[in-house]
Amino acid sequence: MITNFYSYKVKIRNNQFVAEDGRVFENTASISFFDENKKELAFKEYGYIDTEDIFKLIDNNEAINLNNCYIENFSLSIYRNSRNIDKDNIVKIKSLSAENSIFESSILNDFSFAKIESENISFKHSHFINGAVDFSNCDFGYKEADFSYCFFNNGNVDFKNSTFGTGEVTFKNSIFKTGIKDFQYVDFGEGEIIFVNTEFGDGDVSFINTNFNSGHVSFKIARFGNGKIDLHFAKFGSGDISFERTEFQNGKVDFRKVEFGSGKINFNRAVFGSGEVSFEGSSLSKGKMSFKKTEFGSGFKGFDLLEFENSDLLFEGIDFGEGNVSFNNSKIHTLSLSSCHLDNYFDFRLSHCSYLDLSDTIVRDIIDFLPYDFDVKIKHINLSGMRLIGRIDIDWFKNSVYDTISTLSHTSLRAKAEQFRILKENFGGIGQYNQEDLAYIEFKRYEQKAELDEALKSNKANALIHYPIYGFKWLMFDKVGLYATSPARVLTSTIITYFIFSVIHTILPYVMETSINCIDPATSFISRFLNTMYYSAITFFTIGYGDCSPVGFLRFVASFQGFFGVFMMSYFTVAFARKILR
Template sequence: MITNFSSFKVKIEPKPFITQKGKNFSHTAAISFFNDANIEIGFKECAFMEPEILHELISSGEPLVLDECYLEDFSFANYQNSSQAKAEERIEIKNFSAKNAVFNTKKETDFSFVNFTGILFSLEKALFLNGACTFHKVKFTCDDINFIETRFANGTVNFTNVSFNAKRIEFNNVVFGNGIKDFQYVKFNCSNLSFESADFGNGDVNFLNVQFDAGNIWFKEARFGVGKVDFHYSTFGKGNLNFERTDFGSGRVDFRKVEFNSGKVNFNRAVFGDGDVSFEETELTNSKMTCKKTNFGNGNLLFEMAEFGTSDLLLDQAIFGEGNVSFQQSSFHKLSVISCHLNHHIDFRVLACDYLDLSDTIVRDILDFTPYEHKVQITLLKLTGMRLLGQIHIDWYENNLRELIANQKDTNLFEKAEQFRTLKENFGRVGHYSFEDLAYIEFKRYEQRSIFKSALEKSRISALWQYPLYGFKTAVFDKMGLYATSPMRVFTSLLLVYLFFSLLHLISPLFFNTSISCIDADSSISYRMVTTFYYSLITFTTVGYGDCSPVGFLRIVAAIEGFFGPFMMSYFTVAFARKILR
C-alpha cells in the first residue's frame, strides 16, 4: 500500500474490472499517487462502485462485499436519506468487507449509526484518500473486526460511543492521518484487542472513558505523534495490557483515574516525549506495572494518589528527564527504581509502601521522604549500591529509618552497613548531625558484626579470640560511648570506671594482704574512703604525686587503672571535640 503520497488523481475509465473473487464491474477507477514534487510514485486500479448499485446492495440485506472497490462520498446517512428510512431506524449490515477498497470524499466518510453483524467486519488494507471518517455510535457484533493496515486520511477519525462486541479486534499496523482520533466512550467487549504497530499520526488521541472489557490488549510498538494522548477515566479488564516499545510522541500523556484491574501492565522500553505523564489516582489490583528501561522524557511524571495497594510498580533502569517525579500520597506493595539516574527532584512521600528499592541508583538531586501533611509509611527501604551526589530528605524517627533497613531479609550485614554509611554521609551533608550520629552508630554496629561473622566463616579456630575481641569492642566502643558520638555517655562511663577501681582499691585489703601506703591499719572508715578515692583519682588521671603508693596485689590494679584512665579521658576528649567542632 502506498502511504507516503502528497496528492492523488482519480480517473474513471469505461473498462471492465474483475476482482480477485471474480466479481465483474463495468468501470475501473485508475488512481495515480504523487509526492511533494508532483512526481508520480504509485498507481492503483480498483472497481468503480456506482452509488445506485451500492444502495441496492445495502437494501438487499445480503453480505456487503466491497473488496477492491473505489467509493466516492461513501455515507450510510446518505443511503438512509435516499431510502426515506426513519432517522431513528438503524441500518443493519451483515459481514461487511471492504478489503483493499479505496474511499474518497470531499467532507466525511460516514459509517455512523449502523449495526454491523455476522462473522466479520473488515477494512483490511482499505485506503481513505481524503476527508474525515466517522463511526459514531456504530454497533459491532461480529466474531472478527479487522482494521489491519487500514490507512485513514488527514482529518478527524471519530469512533465515539461505538460498541465493539467480538472475539477479536485488530487495528494492527493501521495508519491514522493528522487530526483528532476520538475513541471517547467506546466499549471494547472482546477476548483480544490489538493496536500493535498502529501509527496514530499527529493530533490528539482520545480514549477518554473507554471501557476495555477485553482480554489481552496490545499497543505494542504503537506510535503517537504530536498531540495529547488521553486515557483519562478509562477502565481495563482482567487481561494483560501491553505498551512495550510504544512511542507516545511529544504531547501530554494522561492516564489519570484509570482502573487497570488485575492484569499485568507493561510499559517496558516505551518512549515518552517532553509532555507531562500522569498516572494520578490510577488503580491496579493484585498485579504489577513494569516500566523497565522506559524513557519518560523531560516532562513531569506523576503517580500522586495512585492506589496500587498489593500491586508492584517496577521502574528499573528507567530514564527520567528534567521533569520532577512524584509519588505523593500513593500506595504500593513494591516500588522499585533500581539502577536509575535520579537527576531531578523526586517526591517519595507515599501513603504506604511495603518495599521501596533504590538499589544501584545515582542521585544528583533531592529525594524527599519527610512527612508533612500525612505519615509516610514505608516498611522496607533498600539503598544498596546507591551513589549519593545529591540529598535525601528523610527523618530518622518519623520515617522509622532504622527499622526500614534493619528488617531487610534480602541483604547481608555488610550491605546494611553500607546503607547506614550512605545515610550518615547524607545527614552530614544536609546538617542533621543528630541523625548523622544515629546512622553512624548503626553503620559501625553492622560493620563490626559483618567483620566478626566473616572471620568466623574463614576459620572456626579464630572463635577463641574473635569472641573476646568482639565482646571488648562492643562493650568499650559501642556501649560506653556509642562510637564517640555521645560525650555525656562517655563521661558517664568514665565516672563508672573510676568508681569501679575506687571500690576495688577500697575492698581489696579486706580479702588480700595488700594496702595503700598512706592509709594506716587503724584509720577510720571515713578517712579510709576519702583517701582511697583520692588515691584512685590520681592513679586514674596518672598524676601520681607520690604521697600514696600501692602495696602487694593493688599494684596490679593500679597498673590496669593507669591504662584505663588516659584511655577513657582520651575517648571523652574525642567525643567532645567531635561534637563541638561539628
Template sequence: MLESPLHEHHLLRYEVEELAEPFREYERTAVVSFFDENNKKVTVQKYGIITGDDIFKKIDEGEALNLNHAYVKNFSLTNYRTNKGFDDHVYIHLKNFSAKKSFFDCDITSDFSYAEFGGAKISFESAIFGNGNTNFFNANFSHCDVSFKKAKFGSGSTSFKSVKFGDGGITFNNTNFGTGNLSFVDADFSNGNVDFKNTYFGDGHVDFKFARFASGDISFERASFGKGKKDFKNVEFGGGKIDFRRVNFNDGDVSFEGVEFGNGKVSFRSTVFGYGHKSFHLADFAHGEAQFDYADFGSGEITFNKATVAAISFTGCHLNCYTDLRFGQCTLIDLSNTVVRDILDVKPENEKVIIQEMNLVGMRILGRIFIDWRGNDVYDLIYNQQKTSLFQKAEQFRILKENFRNNGQYDDEDESYVEFKRCEAKAKGIEEPKLKGKGYLAAGINYYFQKYLFDHVGRYATAPTRVLMNVVVTVIVYGLLYFVCTNYFPGFGTVNTTLPDTMNESGSFLNCMYYSAITFFTIGYGDYFAGGYLKLLAVMEGFSGVFLMSYFTVAFVRKILR
C-alpha cells in the first residue's frame, strides 16, 4: 500500500466512505480516498471495518488480535480501562497483535497507552494512523520483534514516550511520521537492533531525550527530518554501531548534548545539517571512533565543547560557521582536506583543552583558527602523528604559520615557521633520499650543514638575539685561534702589526680578540694583519661576519616590522 505515491506525501488528506458490504473476514467495508496537497486524488484503499467494542471483546476473551487490513475508528485503551473500572496505569494485554496495512482513524487520539503486546512479532507494517494524535505512552512490546515498516502517520502528535521495547528487532524503516511532533522521550530500546533507515520525521519537534539503547546496532541511515527541533539530549546509545550516514537534518536546531555514544563506531558521514545550532556539548563518544567525513554542517554554530572522544574525523568537510572543537578529552582530530570559512575554535579559555593529535593536511583556511601554540601544545599535536610524513607535517606547520600571522600571533607564527622549515629540511635531506634509495650521504651532509647554519645560528631568522650570541661566540673562537697560533704555533701563522715595536701587542690575548672583532666586522684599520695561513682564517672570519650581520639584520627587521 505505502509503496504507492501516498507515502511520498507528508500531509495526510483523506475521505472515508462506509459500505454495507463484506471485505475479507469483515462484515462492512471502508473505502478511503487519499488526496495530495492540491486535493488531487492519489489512491483509493479498501479496509474491513471493525469497531472498538469488537476489539475489546477479543481482549476480554483473550483472543489473538489480528487487525490486518482493518479500519479502526477511535481505538482507545484508556476508554477500555474506564469502562472496566481499571486504574489508569493498568497494562492491557494484546495477544498476538498484528495490524498490517490497517487504518487507525480518530477524532482525537488513537490510544495504545499502557498496552502490553504479546506474540512472536508485533506488526504495524504499512499501517496508517489518521490525523489525530497517536499515543503509545508506556506501552510494553516485551521481547518481540516490532515492525512499523512503511507505516504512515498524519498531522497529529505521535508519542512513544516511556515505551519499552525488548531484545527483538525494532524497525521503523521507511516510516513517515507526518507533520506533527514526535516523542521517544525516555524510551527503552533494550538490546535489539533498531532501524530508522529512510524514515521521515516530519516538521514537528522530534524528541529522543533520555532514550536508552543497549548493545544493538542503531541505524538512521538516509533518514530525513523536517524543520523542527531535533533533540537527542542525554540519550544513551549503548555499545552497538551508530549510523547517521546521509541523514538530512534540514533546518532547525540539532542537539546531541550530553549523549553517551558508548564504545561502538559512530558515523555521521555525508550527513546534511541545515540552518540552526548543532550541539554535541558534553557528548561522550567513550572509546569509539566518530566520523563526520564529508558532512555538510550548513549554517549556524557547531559545538563539541567539553565532549570526550578517542578519534574523530571531519575529512572533506566545509566548515562555514563558528565551530567549537574545544574537546574535554580527545586523542585524534582529523581535519584533513577541510575548508574553514569561519572560525574554528580549539583555544583554551577557562578550562584546559586536551587534544593529543590534530591532522591539518590539505586544510584550506578562508576564515581563522583560534589556537594557541603553548595552550594547545601545537608542537605535540603535529609531531604525535604516526601516519603523516615529514612533508605533510611541514605543510601543517605552514598552514598554522599563515593562520597565526593573520591572527597577529607573531610569536606563535615564529614557532610554526621554524618547525615548518625543520620538517621541510629533514624531509628533503633525510626522508626523501631514503625513499629514493640514493644520494643519502651527500643529502645528509647538506642537511646537517644547513641545520647548523640556518637553524642553530638564528632559528631561520626568527631569533635576532640568538644571532647576536653566535656573533659573540664566533669572535671569541677566532680570537682564541689567533692567540694560540701566534703564541704557540707561529709556523702556522701569526698576527702581525704595522705599529712600532714599542706599541706592538700582537701576541696578547686582548689584542687577538681586538683583531678578531675588527676582522669580523670588516672594519680593517690596518694596524694589525694576519700572516701565514692565518690569512685564510681571517678571510673566513670576514665572510662569517658579513653573513651573520646580514642574518641579524634580516631577523631584527622582521621582528620590528611586525
C-alpha cells in the first residue's frame, strides 16, 4: 500500500494491459508516485477502463470486475443524470469487485444509492487517491463486504444510511486521511465488524445511531486522530466489542446513550487524549466492560446515568489523568477501581451498586458519596489497602457505612478492621468527630476479632489463653466505655458497678462470717443497704474516712472495689477529656 506519497502523475498509454485473471484492457494507466522532493517513490500500472463502459455494464445488468483497474471520475450521480433517472433512485449492480484498484476524481467518487445484488463486495487493497468518497445509502449485498487495506487519501468518506449483509464487514488495516468519516445510521447486519488496525486520521468520526447488531465488533489497535469520535445512540447486540489498544487522541469521545447489548466490552490498554470522554446514559443489559491499564488524558470522564444494573464495570491499574470522574446516579452491579490512582474528584453517588471495589487505590483528592438529590445505594464497599492522601466525603448514617463494609463476605476480619481505621482517620481529618468515634469503635472490635481468629488458626490450644483475654477486652473496653469514646457510657457503667458492689457488700454478711464494722447487724435490710452504699462509695472512690472498715472476706472485695473504682474514674477522665479537647 502506497500511502506516503506527496504527489502523483497518471499517464494513459495505448498499450494493452493483461490482468492477473487474464482480462485484457486496451489501454494501460501508468501511475508514478512522488515525495516532496519530486523523487519517484513507486511506479504502478493498471488496466484503464472508461466510466461509460462501466455504466453500460450497469445498464446490461452485468457483473462489474474492476480488479487491478484505474477508474477516473466514477459517479453514479452522473450515471443517473445521463440516463434521466431521479437523483435518489437506487441503482442496481449485479456484482462489484474492485480489488487492488485506483480511484481518482476531481471532486467525488460517488457510489451513493447503489444496491449490490451479489453476495459479496470487495474493495480490498484499493486506493482512492483523490476526491472524497460517497457510499451513502448503499446496500452492500447479502453477505461480506471487504474494505480491508484501503487507502482514502481524501478523508471525507460517507457511508451514512448504508446497509450491510449478514457476513463479515471489514476495514482492517485501512487508512483514512484528514476529513470527516461518516457512518451515521449504518446497519452493519449480523456478521463480524472489523476495524482492526484502522487509521482514521484527523477529523470527526461519526457512528451516531449506527446499528452494529449481534456480530462481534473490533476496533482493536485502531487509531483515531484529532477530532470528535461520536457513537451517540449507537446499538450493539450480543457480540463482544473490542477497543483494545485503541488510540483516541485529543478530541471528544462520545458514547452517550449507547446500547452495548449483552456482550463483553474491552477497552484494555486503550489510550484517550485530552478531550472529554462520555458514557452518559449508556446501557449494558448483561456482561462486563473492562478498562485494564487504560490511559486517560486531562478531560472530564463521565459515566453518569449508566444502566449497568446486571453488568460489571471494571477498571484495573488505571491512572485517570487530570479531569474529574463521575458515576453520578448510575446503576451498576459491580464497579471496580482496584489498584487505580484517584488523583482528582470522583463522584461515587450511585443510585444502585451491589459492590464497589476501591481496594489498593491511591486517593489524592475527594471521593464523594454524600447523597444530594437522590438516595445513594451501595450495598458493599471494599476500601482494603487504600492509601488515603485526600479525603472521603461520606456519612456514616446516610450511606449505611457499617453495613456496606461489615456484610461483605469475602473480606477478612483484619481487612474490615483496616477499612474502619481508614474511615476513622478520614472522619477525624475533616472534623466529623462523632462519626470518627463510630468508625474507631468498629475498627477496635474487628481488630480484636481478627487477633482472636488469627491466634486460633495458628494453634487451637491458644483458645485457653485468648478467649479469656478477648472476653476481658470485650467487657472492659467495649461494653463498659466503647473504647473511651463515650463518657456517658463510662459514667453509666461506673454507677452500675458501684451499685453491684453495694449489693455484694450487703448480701455477703448474710451468708458468710464477714461484716462492716460501722454497720449494726441488728438493723433492717433497708437500713443496712443504705449504710452499705455509703461504705461502698468511700471505698469505690478511695476516699477512706476511717469510720468504716471491712472484716473478714469483705476485705478482699474492698481491695478489688478500690482498684476498680480508680480504673473507672481514670477511664471516665480519659473519655471526657477526649471529647472536650476535640
